[in-house]
Amino acid sequence: MPENTIAVAMSGGVDSSVVAGMLRERGEQVVGMTMQLWNQRRLPELIPEGGSTGRCCSLDDVYDARHVAQILGIPYYVLNFEDQFEEQVVRPFAAEYLAGRTPIPCTLCNNFIKFDRFLEMAEGVGAGRMATGHYAIVNWNDSTGRWELRRSADRAKDQTYFLFGLTQDQLARTLFPLGAMEKSAVRELARRLGIPTAAKPDSQEICFVPNGDYAAFIEAYFREQGVAPSETQGELVTTDGRVVGEHSGVHHFTVGQRRGLGVAAGEPLYVISTEPASKRVVIGRSGDLQRATMHAGGVNWISIAAPKEPVRAEVKIRNKHQAAAATIFPTADASRVEVRFDDPQRAVTPGQGAVFYSGELVLGGGWID
């Protein structure tokens, strides 16, 4: 088993299938591996009528990935990481919601499963590098002596927002072969390579939540664990402290949310913040959502070393956010920064990632407090 073998993380979708096919066509030694992360049958009450479709870790996805591996003629294995996934992704996801934050499980999965457990397994079985179907670009910068992360050529598919936790050591052993490609070209290549999933729809939402209903998932998960979700029902209050109604639990709400408040008002109302300690959900006007500064913790610097001085950057505060100009101030705690936006930003949401860009370059990122 030569060390230059590449382990491809195959989800059964078109992107990772094409990665395996491209590398194979290039003459690389390729081994395909699918991570079994979550057993969808665990919470059967969440599976929509007619069965869940196209969800990660369904038997269909393993079947698709195996089929692609068979067509490409590469060895293929299913790695069972269900224990680690539950421990490091699902449980924190549920706990974060109950703590009034809005987590990003995909980033946790990248940090703790894909670019940790998987990479470790790849190395263990003799594959020195791994490749995934992420839309992002990794390159080595000789002058800084660092691995850099850049946005993908297909800006609509760019996934760097979810990759801010990658360390230099992880980037050194990771290939993102699709980073320079347009999605349409990937599908075209899939057809040319004879990959049967060429037309499979892109995955959406969070893979282990079968119907996109996070609150229902969290409740079902805690029920299964035999733990009643801590009583999170409470009062809906306005920004000036007026109680205007009741709510069914803080985990139903995220900052900036407009739907499901059940309060009639002359103008649109939004969730401004959730306060798990007092079980209050604060609602207010659109203008109340604007923030000029925020703090981020657990900061990881990628393309530059941790700065000593303030850094100018464009900061993205959620996946669909248009990165906004800001200055990042280091704090006494090296893992924390203060971000001051040039213009106030709407719905800064605790638990989401703050990713710092300089043009195409990902400087680093952290978790919004």
Added chain:
Amino acid sequence: MQRYYFDHNATTPVSPEVLQAMLPALTDAFGNPSSIHHYGQTARAKLDHARRQIAALLNCSDNEIVFTSGGTESDNLAILGTGGHVITTSIEHPAVLAAADLLPVTKVAVDASGVADPGAIRRAIRPDTRLISVMHVNNELGTIQPVEEIGRIAREAGVVFHSDGIQAAGKLPIDVRAMNADLYSISGHKIYAPKGTAALFIRKGLELHPQMHGGSHESRLRAGTQNVAGAVALGAAAQWITEHAAAGWPDLAALRDRLEQGILARVGDAHVNALGSPRTPNVTNIRFDGLDSEALLIALDLRGFAVSSGSACSSGKQDPSPVLLAIGLTRAQAKSSIRFSLGRSNDAAQVDALIEAVAESVAHLRKLAPAYA
């Protein structure tokens, strides 16, 4: 890449003599053995010949052999066909355990030796006990169970005795009379015949409820047109074993010992599970402390060596081997164990290559510790 097969307890290749015997049953003797005409009679003759070959292997009469589609079906027919309260052990194959779970069942615990205690089985007998089902040889450890003594206990108690002999056939002599067995399962693909062919010995006079409903094939015990070619293959495989038993068993024990000693000498913190217990000569189950057997299995496969972590029937599941947990290994210990099972194609040079690959792969994986701890 040179490839080596060390997973004969999972399945075996069809041997040349078996293939040669079965091919005519797919072509010339294609008839339905229940048909009255010449074609039917030709097929029937082959089927009955196979029955005699299997009876000779088990030391029973040919009219005590029923053909089935696999070891799982044989075990299911034996257990569900008998019914009542069942006593079995915690280290049985899922084909036995899952069938027994459909009935009132007592699962007798087995200690680290991997060998069931006949006394414990005797103590589990209740007035409504109808069946004792204990495997002849454990599939993961290779441990030989005291079936003669258990058979005696069953006979004294007036209880039916079934033994799953799927991992015993071809590895040690079988005598269903000596072990007082009423029911005994064997399967083709563990003995160099194809998958999908198996048999159940049913002692003459024992009444079983059929589990397949249809025609009156196989003495009304197993409806469905017989897989004649499969039965012929099973018969040929049985005959090969009978002939070679007379001439002395192939010396797999020497190879197994070479493998075991080689690994233990080269790899630290490695332990043979159920060492010291009577075992079939072809199996060793080795625990590599602090290591993930899934990673070792894949690493070895990518180097060309096929081995197994637990029973192949359980692969893809997160849970470690239920057999290893049942004999008292911790979860971590069970998840760090690998089964090596030898067969006719293995030789000393292959074993030496395997030892080398295991030593290198374990060293590499342990270098990445403590993640594997």
